Amino acid sequence: MGEDRRTAINFNAELHARPSIYFSGPALVEHVAIIAGSFATSKNIETQLTSAYAPDGARVQVEHHTEFTTLTKVTPLKLPVLEWPQETRLLRDFGVEPPAVEVVCRISLLVLDAPPVDLSPMLKQYGFGDTAASSIGGAAAQVCSDFLVGPGESSRVILFNAELNAYRLGRMVRRICEIETYRSMSLLGLPEARRLGPLLKGFDERLAFLTKLHLNTSPEEHKRLLSEISMLSAEVISAAAETRNRFGATAAYATIVEERIAELRETHVPGFQRFGVFVARRFKPAVRTCSATALRLDQLSHATMHLLDLLQTRIQLEIEYQNTVQIRAMADRAAVQLKIQRAVEGFSIIAISYYLLSLLKLIVEALDHAGVHLGPFAMLVSVPAVVVAVALTIFRVRHALS
Incomplete structure (x- = not known):
């Protein structure tokens, strides 16, 4: 019962294994995914990082997946944000950088307040080129990206938050990061x-x-x-x-x-591809x-x-x-041998009959010397009798063997 209870607890814990980082207000979200093979998996890493970023009010989350590990850092910002914020190098805080680990993707996601009426000037202000944009979450926010790698070697995304609370915002940011992470992993x-x-x-x-x-x-x-x-x-x-x-x-x-x-529950933003x-x-x-x-x-x-x-x-x-x-050849040889055997049997009847008649002749001559005269007629009758007897005996033996 105890083992079953522990199993049930583990299954339930899996539902809460990867919670989102809930936050509100303008922020810079930095997300890095690396191949997990050579990456340290210390349980104290997240605590150490959170303490290291505490003066900035930043929050860090580390997740270990089957093939890769993700690091997500959320840094609060103060308005107005006139240019793209300075990005940090998360991997340096772990003491590892390429080529020690393989970086799958880097995402720099800027969370701002409600979008302006005209997106184009603001996107140009942040250096975006040909941009894709969508209203997401039932028009509660807008997401924009040109999917190009910026100066910090990150793919840049802007999320304009209109109505999302801290919980929905965290989940929405997580979805956008997962889209880029799993897209990069699938392209391996x-x-x-x-x-x-x-x-x-x-x-x-x-x-x-x-x-x-x-x-x-x-x-x-x-x-x-x-x-x-x-x-x-x-x-x-x-x-x-x-x-x-x-x-x-x-x-x-x-x-x-x-x-x-x-x-994401996307809807179209006029003038932009979704x-x-x-x-x-x-x-x-x-x-x-x-x-x-x-x-x-x-x-x-x-x-x-x-x-x-x-x-x-x-x-x-x-x-x-x-x-x-080969079987047919063996059968033919067996048939020939049978014919030869039958021919030999015929000769054997003659040979045995000859030896028996010779023996009978000796007996008749001995009886004649002893005074018992059988005459030539007895010898004449004994010839077919001996031959028939020998033939019947051989045929019976062959029948019994078959």
Whole structure:
């Protein structure tokens, strides 16, 4: 019961494992996602960082995911914010920076008050170029970004807050950060897809060549062909095994991105392309490329295995045909041996009858010397009797053995 209770508590704790940072008012949100392999996971890190930023009133949150770790810092600002605030370098506070860790994405999100009537001048003031913008949260806020990397090596986003309270604002900021984080994580599969492109073309060509060769190969060359197909199948399966997890993660992260975009509840801002539409149109083709590559690998794997099965079936049929020919030859030899055996049996009847008649003749001569005269008629009658008796005896023995 105690173990079941602990399990239930752990399951319930998972619902609260990654809370948002709730805040209100103008602020600069800095979000960094790094590959977690070489990153320290001390439980005291978040406490130390919070203490370090306490004089500025900043708050820091560290989250450890399966593949990556995120650091989020919220720094309050005072109005008016006439230019983009100075960004800090979060990774320095951990004593690590590239190339010690792999940075997946950096986001600098500026939270301001209600948006102006005309967005364009303010966006130009902050150095934004061709910008995507949307009303989100049921028109309670507006989000804007040109998705370009700024001087601080961060992707810059502006969130104009009109009606969001501290809780809704924290959750909305979290969604925007997750869109960028999971989008970047899902695109880790794109280099793998590009790397496999030439290999897949080569696999297709080799498979087509071996398929034609399979149709025209003589039985003597089947062993060599079987070796080549097996090698191709091993290479395809190896490539699929190396990238299966990466492409699976790409699909999973892409699903999260789509869910987070849907949760923004976007509406159109006149004169601007929607934030989520901008992301989706440039993000989905890369995801489809990874999916298509994974599908091609799977199809190639099945095709090579199918060709391998066909060749093995063909070899097995040839072996069975050879076995059938050998069995027929053995049956023919057995039939010849049976004929020879029957001929030998015929000669054996004559030979045994001859020896028995010779013995009978000796007996008759001995009886004649002893004074018992049987005459030639007795000898004449005994010849067919002996032959018939010997023949019947041999036939009965053969019948009993059969």
